[in-house]
Amino acid sequence: MGGVRDEVNKECLEGLKAQTTDFAVGVDSDKALGLMELKRDPLYRRIPEERLSEYVERSLEFGRSAAAEKQGRSIREWLEQDGIAVETVGSSGSLFGTVLRAQIDWTGKVPKITVYRESMNQLAEASAAWPQAFGKLSAEAAEDIHLAHEYYHWLEYRSGLFTGERLAPVETFRWGPLRRKVSIRQSGEIAAHAFAQSLLELRHLPNLLDYLYLLHKGELDQSAFEKEMEKCREALGAGRRHMV
Numbered sequence: 150m151g152g153v154r155d156e157v158n159k160e161c162l163e164g165l166k167a168q169t170t171d172f173a174v175g176v177d178s179d180k181a182l183g184l185m186e187l188k189r190d191p192l193y194r195r196i197p198e199e200r201l202s203e204y205v206e207r208s209l210e211f212g213r214s215a216a217a218e219k220q221g222r223s224i225r226e227w228l229e230q231d232g233i234a235v236e237t238v239g240s241s242g243s244l245f246g247t248v249l250r251a252q253i254d255w256t257g258k259v260p261k262i263t264v265y266r267e268s269m270n271q272l273a274e275a276s277a278a279w280p281q282a283f284g285k286l287s288a289e290a291a292e293d294i295h296l297a298h299e300y301y302h303w304l305e306y307r308s309g310l311f312t313g314e315r316l317a318p319v320e321t322f323r324w325g326p327l328r329r330k331v332s333i334r335q336s337g338e339i340a341a342h343a344f345a346q347s348l349l350e351l352r353h354l355p356n357l358l359d360y361l362y363l364l365h366k367g368e369l370d371q372s373a374f375e376k377e378m379e380k381c382r383e384a385l386g387a388g389r390r391h392m393v
């Protein structure tokens with residue numbers, strides 16, 4: 150694979166529809182939002198319940214410590230220093246059932262991040278409708294978040310080790326002495342969100358923006374979203390219970 154595509158899969162959100170108005174993410178939302186991201190991994194069900202918090206917390210930590218090494222300069226300065234080109238294109242690269250926000254391609258002579266401007270405008274608009282989450286977020290700020298997110302993927306690629314490979318793989322197949330183990334790729338998404346959050350000093354993990362967008366569009370109901378967040382908090386708590 151020569152790059153990373155970041156998209157929202159609406160199918161993952163099936164069953165999250167209903168209707169209400171008030172909105173509270175909670176002060177300590179990082180882990181719950183991290184788990185929301187982890188749940189999108191096709192192998193999510195293979196992760197033992199008592200290890201969920203470990204996957205989430207370690208992924209968050211990978212992103213944060215990578216960001217700690219990049220303090221003092223803006224994301225655009227880092228991209229320039231590392232010779233990464235940025236292209237902003239108008240229309241959102243929309244695929245069936247998904248919305249493309251940004252992507253990085255490192256197969257060319259120069260690594261390049263593509264950001265979809267229309268998509269950034271949509272996030273800014275959604276954010277303005279739910280200012281409790283990120284305050285008033287401009288399209289430029291949304292773009293910086295996505296640049297930072299993709300830059301983390303670049304750092305992973307350049308290090309030769311992706312986040313998922315730094316965590317224990319899960320067993321997907323066992324037959325007699327045969328075992329097949331696969332790494333949890335979605336952990337890289339959690340880490341990339343944490344990197345962007347930390348570098349840009351955001352109140353919440355930026356995957357919350359995708360939920361704000363769906364809330365704003367009426368494709369996700371707020372009470373259903375909060376219920377899902379609560380379930381995540383409980384699941385992470387369950388992990389602690391088992392660690393005696």
Ligand SMILES: [Zn+2]
Nearest residue numbers: 153155338341
């Ligand atoms: Zn990503």
